[in-house]
Amino acid sequence: MNGTLQDIEDRLKKGRDRLLEVLSRSNSSLFWPMFWALLFALFALPMWYWTFEQATLVTARLSAPGVETVKVYWDDPATHRDAYEAIVVKPIESKKWNLKIEALGEKNLNSDGFEVAILDIRTPQGQVDWSQGEFSGGKWEFRSDPNGPQNKVAIAHSNHPEYGVKPGQIQSLSMPIEGGDLKILLLSHTGSGKVRITVNDRVRELDLHTHGLNYETLVFLAGEAGDRILRDYQFEISETWWHKLKFMVDGDRPINIEEVKINNTLLSANKNNEYRLPFWTNGRVIKSIFASLITFICVAAMAIGFCNDLKITLGLTLIQGIWLTVFFSLKVGILNTLPTFILLSIWYYFVKNYYPLKRFWLFFSPIFFLMLRLPLT
Numbered sequence: 001m002n003g004t005l006q007d008i009e010d011r012l013k014k015g016r017d018r019l020l021e022v023l024s025r026s027n028s029s030l031f032w033p034m035f036w037a038l039l040f041a042l043f044a045l046p047m048w049y050w051t052f053e054q055a056t057l058v059t060a061r062l063s064a065p066g067v068e069t070v071k072v073y074w075d076d077p078a079t080h081r082d083a084y085e086a087i088v089v090k091p092i093e094s095k096k097w098n099l100k101i102e103a104l105g106e107k108n109l110n111s112d113g114f115e116v117a118i119l120d121i122r123t124p125q126g127q128v129d130w131s132q133g134e135f136s137g138g139k140w141e142f143r144s145d146p147n148g149p150q151n152k153v154a155i156a157h158s159n160h161p162e163y164g165v166k167p168g169q170i171q172s173l174s175m176p177i178e179g180g181d182l183k184i185l186l187l188s189h190t191g192s193g194k195v196r197i198t199v200n201d202r203v204r205e206l207d208l209h210t211h212g213l214n215y216e217t218l219v220f221l222a223g224e225a226g227d228r229i230l231r232d233y234q235f236e237i238s239e240t241w242w243h244k245l246k247f248m249v250d251g252d253r254p255i256n257i258e259e260v261k262i263n264n265t266l267l268s269a270n271k272n273n274e275y276r277l278p279f280w281t282n283g284r285v286i287k288s289i290f291a292s293l294i295t296f297i298c299v300a301a302m303a304i305g306f307c308n309d310l311k312i313t314l315g316l317t318l319i320q321g322i323w324l325t326v327f328f329s330l331k332v333g334i335l336n337t338l339p340t341f342i343l344l345s346i347w348y349y350f351v352k353n354y355y356p357l358k359r360f361w362l363f364f365s366p367i368f369f370l371m372l373r374l375p376l377t
Contacts, residue, residue: 046288058245084248097200140171
């Protein structure tokens with residue numbers, strides 16, 4: 001029993017003496033390995049942060065009346081215009097339209113004529129083709145206009161003998177159309193008359209007479225865009241140093257956002273209507289700090305073991321980083337720096353201690369050149 005206790009005491013004494021020996025080394029032999037290890041660990045922190053990048057699932061409950069797409073920016077929209085996820089509130093639907101436009105041959109007492117001028121008919125898919133329409137009730141005039149379909153606009157001259165239109169005779173245009181929202185543009189002026197527009201089962205009658213030159217626009221929606229009902233939308237974002245979300249739409253349409261949450265954590269909006277992400281969104285920070293700590297321990301252990309050879313491994317790591325940056329990308333070069341240094345250090349230490357000096361580069365060089373060709377990440 002006494003012998004066993006004595007053995008334990010001897011081992012503890014040897015361990016204590018070994019620790020004191022390491023701590024009593026000269027500042028130059030211990031400080032620089034720890035310094036380089038700390039520097040590498042700090043440099044590795046953002047690198048590990050990029051390495052552990054993963055999409056974050058966000059749930060937003062919102063409504064956007066009259067809007068088809070809401071853009072959710074995960075980076076500053078002032079400098080990163082493409083850093084957004086598009087939420088389709090209501091997709092553009094395609095449907096069949098049965099269009100009929102009738103120049104009624106009527107006018108109010110203040111109008112100078114009966115004219116009905118159709119400047120444009122279009123859907124999001126494009127303008128209509130006049131040749132696909134059926135024109136009746138007399139001759140229609142087609143005038144050149146660079147903005148009209150096939151660079152022409154169609155004009156009905158009701159009650160105009162020159163065009164073979166009798167007083168009170170109705171001129172009509174019938175046309176089948178297939179596409180999204182239907183938009184009709186008419187011209188209004190002092191000589192305009194009355195018109196009836198029938199789109200499927202919807203009928204509109206307009207008096208186009210105005211004092212001066214104006215335009216009348218009619219829009220028939222294929223599907224109600226962005227209704228007022230609150231709905232849940234889920235989407236994935238990439239976390240950046242901006243660490244916020246901003247919901248935006250084109251134009252001045254309002255967005256009603258009831259809540260935004262990540263992993264059941266509600267996000268709050270600041271005065272700029274930006275939603276700050278929680279610091280521990282998906283564990284990236286914890287993983288990065290832990291990986292950097294492991295990096296420090298590994299680099300410090302290797303540096304203390306062969307501090308005199310540290311310049312060689314650092315130099316080769318720098319060469320490899322420059323090589324990958326030039327022939328691949330800056331991100332690949334940065335991400336490979338730490339694993340390259342660790343692998344080169346281990347291989348360097350192993351080769352140097354197990355092979356004669358004259359054969360050292362013979363065994364070490366192939367691994368180094370292989371790493372130039374094949375990045376670790």
